[in-house]
Amino acid sequence: MDALVDGNNTEVTGFILLGLTDDQILRIILFMIILCIYLVTIFGNLSTIILIRLSSQLHYPMYFFLSHLVFTDMGLSSSVTPNMLVNFLVERNTISYLGCAIQLGSVVFFGTMECFLLAAMAYDRFMAICSPLLYSTKMSTQVCVQLLVVAYVGGFVNDFSFTICVYSLVFCGPNRVNHFFCDFAPLVKLSCSDITVSTIVPSFTAGSIIVVTVFVIAVSYICILITILKMRSTEGRHRAFSTCASHLTAVTLYYGTITFIYVMPKSCYTTDQNKVISVFYMVVIPMLNPLIYSLRNNEIKGALKRQLARKMFS
Numbered sequence: 001m002d003a004l005v006d007g008n009n010t011e012v013t014g015f016i017l018l019g020l021t022d023d024q025i026l027r028i029i030l031f032m033i034i035l036c037i038y039l040v041t042i043f044g045n046l047s048t049i050i051l052i053r054l055s056s057q058l059h060y061p062m063y064f065f066l067s068h069l070v071f072t073d074m075g076l077s078s079s080v081t082p083n084m085l086v087n088f089l090v091e092r093n094t095i096s097y098l099g100c101a102i103q104l105g106s107v108v109f110f111g112t113m114e115c116f117l118l119a120a121m122a123y124d125r126f127m128a129i130c131s132p133l134l135y136s137t138k139m140s141t142q143v144c145v146q147l148l149v150v151a152y153v154g155g156f157v158n159d160f161s162f163t164i165c166v167y168s169l170v171f172c173g174p175n176r177v178n179h180f181f182c183d184f185a186p187l188v189k190l191s192c193s194d195i196t197v198s199t200i201v202p203s204f205t206a207g208s209i210i211v212v213t214v215f216v217i218a219v220s221y222i223c224i225l226i227t228i229l230k231m232r233s234t235e236g237r238h239r240a241f242s243t244c245a246s247h248l249t250a251v252t253l254y255y256g257t258i259t260f261i262y263v264m265p266k267s268c269y270t271t272d273q274n275k276v277i278s279v280f281y282m283v284v285i286p287m288l289n290p291l292i293y294s295l296r297n298n299e300i301k302g303a304l305k306r307q308l309a310r311k312m313f314s
Helices: 024-054 061-089 097-130 132-138 141-168 184-190 196-230 234-262 271-295 298-313
Strands: 003-006 009-012 014-017 093-096
Touching: 014 097, 024 061, 024 271, 061 093, 061 097, 061 141, 061 271, 093 097, 097 132, 097 141, 097 184, 097 196, 097 234, 141 184, 141 196, 184 196, 196 234, 234 271
Parallel strands: none
Antiparallel strands: 003 009, 014 093
């Protein structure tokens, strides 16, 4: 049931997700590719969490945040990927009003969590390189838990602002969402009610979170760069750079894509380009993060080798 008729008005109770393409052959190809990516995402992120929990050598703040980051990646990917896979196999993929709000809320929550966790990891690298003598005090278990609580609270606040604004919208016209998931911008376009407040509030909360987290990351890495340039030892510089390389790669990929989607003017790209970038942001990056941290991190690779050796000899 997609709509209810009330007098002369038709109230939409469900939406049709148009997906990525109408081409049947391309749908099958994309289904296989994205299914493989999703399976690698789940396996890679779960493996990273288990490895960090089992390896005492990885019980440090950086890997504490990393375990929650990869959990967030799984949540972000799982919010949209299963429904996207269904969309490839059916002629018309419908989703209820409630289901649409829940999907959008999940994307916003996990996406916001990712921003805060990347900022916390940047702060951790700042303390480790710029204040090594105070590191154990400044990054104690209590501080790490507090930073994690801030990330969860920030996620819930941003999620709440988006969810309330979605429920304040009235839909009485077309119900075809030109996307593969219930993104906020396509939903606003379908609304027949006043969207002034409904667009300002989410823009303010999301924009504030992006500005604050980017500021923390930028200041942290400026201080890190200054500290590294003051080092006289080439080996010390290389070691300091190597500890930041994985995180910098993850930050560049994540913030690069969300800047393209949410910050750049909409006239700079088409809806199809937006869909492609959204796939990269929500499906591909969650798969890449565990690979980035495992392939470019000697401690992760060492812990993995030790765990595999222990299993083989036992």
